[in-house]
Amino acid sequence: MTSGFGAALAIAKKDIVTQFRKKFEAFSMFLFALIAVLAFSFAVVTGGVVPEEVGSALLWVIIFFTGMFGFAPIFLSESETGTLRGLATAPIPAWSVYLGKVIYGFFLMGLVEIFLVPIISVLFGFSILNDLPLAIATLLVGTLDLAAVGSMASALTMPSESKATVFPLVYFPTATSGLMLLIEITKIIVLGPGLIPVLLIFEILLAHLIAMLTLSASVFHFALSP
Amino acid sequence: MSRTRLIFLAITAVISLLYVYMTWIFSPPDAILGENVRIFFQHVAPALVSYGLFGGTLLCGVMYLWKGDLKYDILGAVSIKLGLLFTTITLLSGMMWADAAWGTPWNWDPRETTTLILWVAYACILAYRASVSDRESRAQFGSIFGIVAFPMVILSYLSIRIWETLHPIVIEPSGLQMEVEHMMTLLVAMIAVTFIALIMVELTYKVDSAQEKLMRIKMERS
Amino acid sequence: MQQVELFVVAVILWGGIFAFLAYLLLRMIGIEKQLKIVESQVEGDQ
Secondary structure, eight states: OHHHHHHHHHHHHHHHHHHHHHOHHHHHHHHHHHHHHHHHHHHHOBTTBOOHHHHHHHHHHHHHHHHHHHSTHHHHHHHHHTOHHHHHHSSSOHHHHHHHHHHHHHHHHHHHHHHHHHHHHHHTTOOSGGGHHHHHHHHHHHHHHHHHHHHHHHHHTTTSSSHHHHHHHHHHHHHHHHHHHHHHHHHHHHHOOOSSOHHHHHHHHHHHHHHHHHHHHHHHHHHHOO | OOHHHHHHHHHHHHHHHHHHHIIIIISOOBTTTBTTHHHHHHHHHHHHHHHHHHHHHHHHHHHHHHHOOHHHHHHHHHHHHHHHHHHHHHHHHHHHHHHHHHSOSOOOOHHHHHHHHHHHHHHHHHHHHHTOOSHHHHHHHHHHHHHHTTHHHHHHHHHHHHSOOSSOOOEETTEEOSOHHHHHHHHHHHHHHHHHHHHHHHHHHHHHHHHHHHHHHHHHHO | OHHHHHHHHHIIIIIHHHHHHHHHHHHHHHHHHHHHHHHHHHHHHO
């Protein structure tokens, strides 16, 4: 079990180090997010202001789309460089390959969010400081959730004829459930409590994370075999 | 046609006729909803049946990964297609209900929205399957996709609990909130639509299997 | 107005079911025709 986790961390570390050398992907993701911010601004700005409930919801929508853009290469790069076979035949359990990629995806998206979240909250005029601990917890859980889904989606594009085109199709059904919960929690943080207690929704989000991680890790063996 | 199939068909026909009778004649108008309650019986059953079918997709996915028999995958694809059909029926009848009850067919209500998401999600699975040309890979990865897509079904069902909604909530901790005649009609509705769906699943499975056999023969010859 | 919706819902449900069954029937007819052609071709090979 520990060797499984060790292998996962090794895989994550390798990808993170490559990322630091190239810096290309994280920066592209960040730019993509800003493009999304601008595109949305044309639609939602009225009188120089974005309504708080809209702005806070858009935060996760933009992260969601940035993930659609940024998670696709997680396995695609391995396929292109021919290292996918190496991962598949290595003497490590399939789930640790998956976990390693999830950690990498989490790191990648997290890096982008560190800059993106403050920028968006300023540009769209809302504050998550109302409940900072919950906001940070939500960011962590939410990013991990999207990374879990994104990594699996990336792996599923492997047998397809048109890998890049098909990634959004696989990402959407799996990521949207998390997205809806994340938007709801963020709205409550920014606007104040509604009828449903926010901690209940956060629990459901946590359950969602655990479910997606467990489901994906359990079947990942089948995603790696040729 | 075998005897059991004939009996099953006959039972389905009878229950379906009973269903129609109960929906339109037997059920009294509801105290609050009036005649609109008749929409209710034709909307709830397809909704629940579609959830069941998508659950079937999950099951077939697991079975294929476990046993490797392509028959499970053919069945899984069938359950996606029929799930989409019944989701379509659910969405359209729901829009008629919304129009009759609140004046507008679409309100971006959480139940409506998650059902639409469900439609798109499973349509994505079909599109994805079409993009994988190798039969075994399509089955293998399609099964995985069908499995990891299922949490969306659960969320759709729970959506009325989590978000504020216009959608009527009928199942409370105290029990079902409706009159006896309506409860009976709903029960018959569920049975009828389930039986109809099962027949459709079987027929579609046969057609899809025949088509695959045809393609295989054609490929072997060329 | 109300009557229209009630009618349309019935059409949606039963129309949907029977339309799909009709579609299945058409497909089956097409497949059986093609199967006959292919099977006679296979016999021709032999």
